[in-house]
Amino acid sequence: MTISVGDTLPPVTFMTMTSDGPSPVESEAYFAGRKIALFSLPGAFTPTCSAKHLPGFVEKADELKAKGVDEIACTAVNDVFVMGAWAKDQGAEGKVTLLADGNAAFVEAIGLTMDGSKFGLGTRGQRFSMIVDDGKVTTLNIEAPGDFQVSSADYLLGQL
Template structure:
């Protein structure tokens, strides 16, 4: 079942890269007591994700925070080393927290997976964004396959 507006996020975990290596992050702890702008991309370093999706959130980080967002986070079905390298190469550090969903546990738990097998990618998370307040989905924007409209930082700004 796909998650909907008003639903509480399921309990899963992510990994994020730190100075001391990968660190496990509980979804319950990460989203508790604050507003998070979360977006999911099919993969780090992939064309639309690197050229438009992540850069949009980096560029609009201050505007999102001015509208009440406490943290901006990106998730992808990649390992924390790849997500850390992508963050550095894109200049996302300090603006967007990269949450690795290496086994697609989060994407599966929210019902937003896609099959990228024909591209050699296996199971991935769909392209989507959500505004999460204290663990509850306030807004959910799921893209049609191949689209990039509803999950952008600009679209999310209009929802805040």
């Protein structure tokens, strides 16, 4: 079943890269008591993700925060080392928190996986964005396959 507006995010463990190395991030604690703009993309260093999706959120970080967002987070089915390197490459550090969903546990739990095996990518997360307020989904935008419209920073900003 696909997650919907009004649902609470499931408990999962993401990984994030810190100055001390990989660190687990428990979803229940991470989302508790805060308003988070969360977006998902198929993969770090992939064309649309690197040219448009993540850069849009990096560029609009201050505007999103001015509209009441406490933190901006990006998740992808990549390992924490790739996500850490991508954050540096994209200038995302301090603006967007990259949450590695290396085993696809999060996107499977919310019903938003995609099959990227014809491109050699295996199971990945669909492209989407959401506002999560104290662990509850209040806004949800799921892209049609191959599209990049409703999950952009600009689109989400317009919903706040």
